[in-house]
Amino acid sequence: MQGFAGKVAVVTGAGSGIGQALAVELARSGASIAISDVDTDGLSVTEQRLKEIGANVKADRLDVTEREAFLLYADEVRNHFGKVNQIYNNAGIAFTGDVEVSQFKDIERVMDVDFWGVVNGTKAFLPHLIESGDGHVINVSSVFGLFSVPGQAAYNAAKFAVRGFTEALRQEMAVGGKPVKVTTVHPGGIRTAIARNASAVEGLDAEELAKVFDKRLAKTSPEEAARVIMDGVRRNKARVLIGNDARILDVLVRITGPHYARLFSGVTSKLMPSSTH
Numbered sequence: 001m002q003g004f005a006g007k008v009a010v011v012t013g014a015g016s017g018i019g020q021a022l023a024v025e026l027a028r029s030g031a032s033i034a035i036s037d038v039d040t041d042g043l044s045v046t047e048q049r050l051k052e053i054g055a056n057v058k059a060d061r062l063d064v065t066e067r068e069a070f071l072l073y074a075d076e077v078r079n080h081f082g083k084v085n086q087i088y089n090n091a092g093i094a095f096t097g098d099v100e101v102s103q104f105k106d107i108e109r110v111m112d113v114d115f116w117g118v119v120n121g122t123k124a125f126l127p128h129l130i131e132s133g134d135g136h137v138i139n140v141s142s143v144f145g146l147f148s149v150p151g152q153a154a155y156n157a158a159k160f161a162v163r164g165f166t167e168a169l170r171q172e173m174a175v176g177g178k179p180v181k182v183t184t185v186h187p188g189g190i191r192t193a194i195a196r197n198a199s200a201v202e203g204l205d206a207e208e209l210a211k212v213f214d215k216r217l218a219k220t221s222p223e224e225a226a227r228v229i230m231d232g233v234r235r236n237k238a239r240v241l242i243g244n245d246a247r248i249l250d251v252l253v254r255i256t257g258p259h260y261a262r263l264f265s266g267v268t269s270k271l272m273p274s275s276t277h
């Protein structure tokens with residue numbers, strides 16, 4: 001894809017799924033890439049693929065919840081490549097459980113990775129993106145950042161928060177005349193390991209939930225997701241929706257306003273079994 005050659009891009013959660021596909025597609029488009037993940041095996045696979053493409057790659061173990069490490073990492077990446085143009089705050093986890101029976105620690109964990117991980121990455125890299133004169137922050141939310149469903153309160157909260165944070169940042173950069181573009185990404189169901197890696201409250205079978213997700217909901221490939229994200233970045237879109245499911249659900253939520261839950265209740269009760277009974 002055009003517009004990425006010579007750019008330096010950072011991708012978190014690059015050891016699997018959308019992050020891995022993004023790193024590969026960015027490498028094919030001529031970008032230099034800093035990849036990171038907590039899953040060092042997955043990260044090595046991505047690193048190898050990027051090297052085969054001939055990309056200039058820096059691979060590091062990084063937990064996005066570790067703020068101090070993230071700040072140091074941002075400086076390291078800047079010094080290694082001489083500049084940083086783009087950060088894709090992509091790392092994320094999923095959890096299923098009704099509020100009534102979820103533990104505080106489960107909800108906090110999702111917020112730590114899915115929201116604070118994005119805040120840490122954005123804040124750590126923002127000075128370098130501004131310095132580059134041509135920066136872009138790309139934060140991965142979800143369709144679950146557009147509407148809520150039962151059993152996903154923690155994930156919904158984190159993904160709504162990412163959306164609010166990112167949409168405010170976009171306006172701040174524009175108002176302040178800062179050379180940083182900002183994009184929020186809302187994927188629908190993407191065929192990745194997210195559901196298989198997900199946890200759930202006691203009493204719910206996380207493996208069974210993953211099977212339902214993989215079979216019925218994950219319609220878009222991570223490669224296609226990566227291309228849609230990069231096209232949105234190239235065109236400086238404020239919001240990128242991935243997949244027909246995301247586009248249709250977005251329209252339905254806009255049309256129905258606060259009544260969208262009624263529209264979804266039949267569907268969500270089948271897909272998101274309640275964990276309170």
Ligand SMILES: NC(=O)c1ccc[n+]([C@@H]2O[C@H](COP(=O)([O-])OP(=O)(O)OC[C@H]3O[C@@H](n4cnc5c(N)ncnc54)[C@H](O)[C@@H]3O)[C@@H](O)[C@H]2O)c1
Pocket residue numbers: 012013014015016017018019036037038039042062063064065090091092093113117140141142143186187188189190191192193194195197218
């Ligand atoms: N797959 C979907 O259907 C879907 C839909 C909407 C949004 N998303 C979002 O897309 C993003 C990518 O997810 P994916 O579907 O590719 O899942 P994935 O599980 O395939 O990849 C996520 C990666 O993030 C890494 N990760 C998890 N916790 C981390 C941490 N604390 N620090 C660093 N890395 C960490 C994992 O090791 C994994 O490699 C996530 O933010 C997810 O919420 C996915």
